Amino acid sequence: MEAIFWLSVLLIIYSYIVYPILLTILVKLCGKKTPNIDITTRNEWPDVAIIIAAYNEEQDIKQRVENLISQDYPADKITYYIGSDGSTDKTNDILKEFTDIRLQAQLFETNRGKASVLNDLIQLAT
Numbered sequence: 001m002e003a004i005f006w007l008s009v010l011l012i013i014y015s016y017i018v019y020p021i022l023l024t025i026l027v028k029l030c031g032k033k034t035p036n037i038d039i040t041t042r043n044e045w046p047d048v049a050i051i052i053a054a055y056n057e058e059q060d061i062k063q064r065v066e067n068l069i070s071q072d073y074p075a076d077k078i079t080y081y082i083g084s085d086g087s088t089d090k091t092n093d094i095l096k097e098f099t100d101i102r103l104q105a106q107l108f109e110t111n112r113g114k115a116s117v118l119n120d121l122i123q124l125a126t
Contacts, residue, residue: 001094005074006035008041013126014068040057045073045074045077046077047077047078047079047126048073048077048078048079048080048102049079049081049125049126050068050078050079050080050081050120051081051082051083051118051121051122051125052080052081052082052083052121053082053083053114053117053121054082054083054084054085054087054091055084055085055086055087055091055111056088056091057084057087057088057089058090058091058094060100061082061091061094061095061096062094064104065080065082065094065095067113068080069098069100069102069103070105075102078102079100079102079104079125079126080100080103080104081102081104081106081121081124082103082105082108082120082121083105083106083107083108083117083120083121083126084094084105084108084126085108085111085112085113085116085117086108086109086110086111086112087107095107101122104124106121106124108120112120112123
């Protein structure tokens with residue numbers, strides 16, 4: 001029983017101390033240097049879709065959408081898909097207030113669950 005205890009202790013020490021040190025040494029000896037890429041001069045940006053399922057998020061949804069819209073990413077390359085999953089508070093009204101063309105709000109009538117809403121939004125994303 002004592003051998004199992006010490007083996008467990010050694011495995012924990014190896015996992016948290018020895019292995020990270022070995023990796024650090026290995027990277028310094030053999031690792032490739034990755035070039036620093038200046039993203040401000042980048043010409044091609046990938047299309048990005050942000051997908052959010054919301055249910056009764058009246059207190060937070062406005063701030064969240066404003067935060068999304070303020071992102072520093074080319075406007076023609078990003079789309080926000082927000083699904084209100086049968087919200088019974090003012091979430092739908094708040095989402096209707098936004099007129100940004102990047103925002104695609106889907107207001108579902110009944111609460112179907114987060115997975116169903118996310119699946120429907122993913123199908124809309126390109």
